[in-house]
Amino acid sequence: MPHLLVDITAHGYGHIAQTAPVVNELARRIPDLRVTVRSAAPPSYLQQRFTCPFHHIPVALDFGMTMFNAVEVDVAHSLANYREYHADWDAKVVQAAQEMRALQPDLLFANVPYLSLAAAQLAQIPAVAMCCLNWADIYRHYAPDDIESRAIHAQMLAAYNGAEVFLKVSPTMPMGGLSKARAIAPIAQVGVEQRSLAQSRCGASEGDKLVLVAMGGIDYRLPIEKWPRLAGVRWLVPHAWNIQRDDTYALEMMGMSFSDVLASCDAVLTKPGYGTFAEAACAGIPVLYVSRGDWPEQPYLIEWLAQHGVCGEVSAAQLHSGELEKSLQQLWQQIQP
The missing domain is CATH 3.40.50 (Rossmann fold)
Known part of the structure; x- marks a missing residue:
């Protein structure tokens, strides 16, 4: 063996x-x-x-x-x-x-x-x-x-x-x-799109947008409690963050794999990292990302994603304030390559 x-x-x-x-x-x-x-x-x-x-x-x-x-x-x-x-x-x-x-x-x-x-x-x-x-x-x-x-x-x-x-x-x-x-070539575990199931699991309406918040395996909790509500947007967030809002739902409670949840969303909010960037691009999911400063891998990830997917950058200040509506709308207006 x-x-x-x-x-x-x-x-x-x-x-x-x-x-x-x-x-x-x-x-x-x-x-x-x-x-x-x-x-x-x-x-x-x-x-x-x-x-x-x-x-x-x-x-x-x-x-x-x-x-x-x-x-x-x-x-x-x-x-x-x-x-x-x-x-x-x-x-x-x-x-x-x-x-x-x-x-x-x-x-x-x-x-x-x-x-x-x-x-x-x-x-x-x-x-x-x-x-x-x-x-x-x-x-x-x-x-x-x-x-x-x-x-x-x-x-x-x-x-x-x-x-x-x-x-x-x-x-x-x-x-x-x-x-x-x-x-x-790129390696990604491409999820299966199950949008209706995802909406049902998190209690979203048919016309709601699902945005997955996935900051990776190193802690980076966002102050979502302070964010303004965005009409028609449902946030899927880590269970450990213990967010008590009716426009959020814990990712781990979805009963779906991460890749399937990602493939069933309208956007993912993240930082430049190989796993989420590659899986989002392969699944055709738009990406909002916050910069990692001078992390040397970052330019190559962003350049590749801009060529093969839809993406936009948000600032750390936006993540703190939750002023993301304009960035999301601009993201959704882009055309997939």
Whole structure:
């Protein structure tokens, strides 16, 4: 029975959204495939995305960047964390290689923790990396150009270049430092449009517009309690926000997958992130997004979405005040490409 080890960063949900469709298809083609998933992501979310049986090992294999919230990077703490993380890098790789050998995988599929790839190289386990970004390039964007930072970046890049191949999922950062990169098409779990069911579940009238509020896997609660009511608009929001308004409904109470809810809406309010951008574009759902500042992946996501979907930007101030009616109307007047 072939054993696939799947290591996924828990920095947001986009990495899982990319990885799960690939693993699900592999399991369909290889019925006796044994899948082990290592990730610090919530088990409930993994179960939503992976349709094949899998064994979950809850472990954080990287931290990406330390965040104040979904759109703001805590640069100082991130750089300090990387200095600490790499202080005993060689010992970390040895320990990780021992743990990987104990699992006895036939292949590592990583999105995109570089410690796993370095461990696989040391353990002589074949490895494939896949993502629209890598943490070496993200780190280099924020780090100072000094000897210590260059050494950390070199260790990260060496780990990525130790993979058999790095599959660059479109839309992607350039990632010019990768020696074995191969560009591939977008990956998305495209939902099934069930608009009538979605309207019924959330108590919307037939003519109401459904707007999904999906800020990703890193906390970014919006003050919807203070927003003005928009006639004919029903907001679908995270249950954890505990919004007590009759023009909102908890996403988790819909009894539908995230992808199906997204495909059944009139718009999604989000921040630039791979999973929601790709799924919205493939389902033909307009996107309102708030900028992530100088996050280096952002320009490539927005450029791609503007070419393949309908989108518009709103400010952080608009998200705070709820003054979104004009932006939504402009969004709905655009023509799908």
